[in-house]
Amino acid sequence: MRATVDDITVIRSGTTLRDPEAWDSRYDNENHRDWEQFLRTYSLATVTLVKTDGLNILIDTAWEPLETKTNRLVLELQYHELGPEDIDEIFITHWHGDHFLNISLFQKARVFYAGCPPRFIKNRMTDMNAENETIKLREGEDWHSGLSIIATPGHSNHDHSVVMNHKKRVFVAAGDSIVSKMYYHTETFFPNERMEKHLGELKDSFKRIIDLADFIIPGHDGPFYNYKKGEV
Numbered sequence: 305m306r307a308t309v310d311d312i313t314v315i316r317s318g319t320t321l322r323d324p325e326a327w328d329s330r331y332d333n334e335n336h337r338d339w340e341q342f343l344r345t346y347s348l349a350t351v352t353l354v355k356t357d358g359l360n361i362l363i364d365t366a367w368e369p370l371e372t373k374t375n376r377l378v379l380e381l382q383y384h385e386l387g388p389e390d391i392d393e394i395f396i397t398h399w400h401g402d403h404f405l406n407i408s409l410f411q412k413a414r415v416f417y418a419g420c421p422p423r424f425i426k427n428r429m430t431d432m433n434a435e436n437e438t439i440k441l442r443e444g445e446d447w448h449s450g451l452s453i454i455a456t457p458g459h460s461n462h463d464h465s466v467v468m469n470h471k472k473r474v475f476v477a478a479g480d481s482i483v484s485k486m487y488y489h490t491e492t493f494f495p496n497e498r499m500e501k502h503l504g505e506l507k508d509s510f511k512r513i514i515d516l517a518d519f520i521i522p523g524h525d526g527p528f529y530n531y532k533k534g535e536v
Contacts (some may be wrong), residue, residue, distance in 0.1 A: 307355040308469045309450035315380050316366060316451055317526035318350035322494065323486040347405045351377065352477050353384070354468055357391055357448045359392040362413070363466050363477045364523075377406050395441075395453070395478025398463040399428055408434045416441050418461030418484035456481040457511060458506030459494060465513060475527075476517035481509045484525035487530070495529070 321340050340346055349366040367374050374510060381387060388409045395416045396404045407415060407429070415436045418427050425438050443455050443464070450469040457463050459480040465478040483494045493499050493506045513520065515533050521527045 307449040311355040318524035319345040320524035330443040338499035455510035473518040480523040
């Protein structure tokens, strides 16, 4: 029997307005951002908690655009009877600010990353005044029971997804390799500056996730059943 994690909890189901059906030539990127700000969605990334080997591990930390007395992620953790001090490790799927800028909340947590040179990560941590221990992972290396990473580049040159075995099912936290269920359903990709040049890479990463996952936790949406498995 495969090793499994003890529990998986989606602490925050991410949000985005920029799905394919909304991506219209009449609305440029700034207009989308204006509506996100009006509705206070701010393209917030999904945050997932994994419990394994006696550890609390966050996959991505998202960010908070508003100066408030209480960080929203702290409130979301409190709902699950946790505080920042309870988080032992963090894995960042890719180093775009909306996925990592809350790291500074978790001063005791070890920060795991993949696909980037150490100097790149050190600069990001310095920018946040974060002094966390950072540890580089590679696909195929042992990490924790029921937990591993796979390279899924395209959205950036260093995207990695997290694979979790739990209750005889495979869950994949895909980061922005699959941004939301709409992107998954339409088999399209977030139109950042890399999309055209790296479309083949994006498609390969998409297929890799689809072939593996029973359930997908996307980068900016709630989790869903992978009904394409075995079809792509």
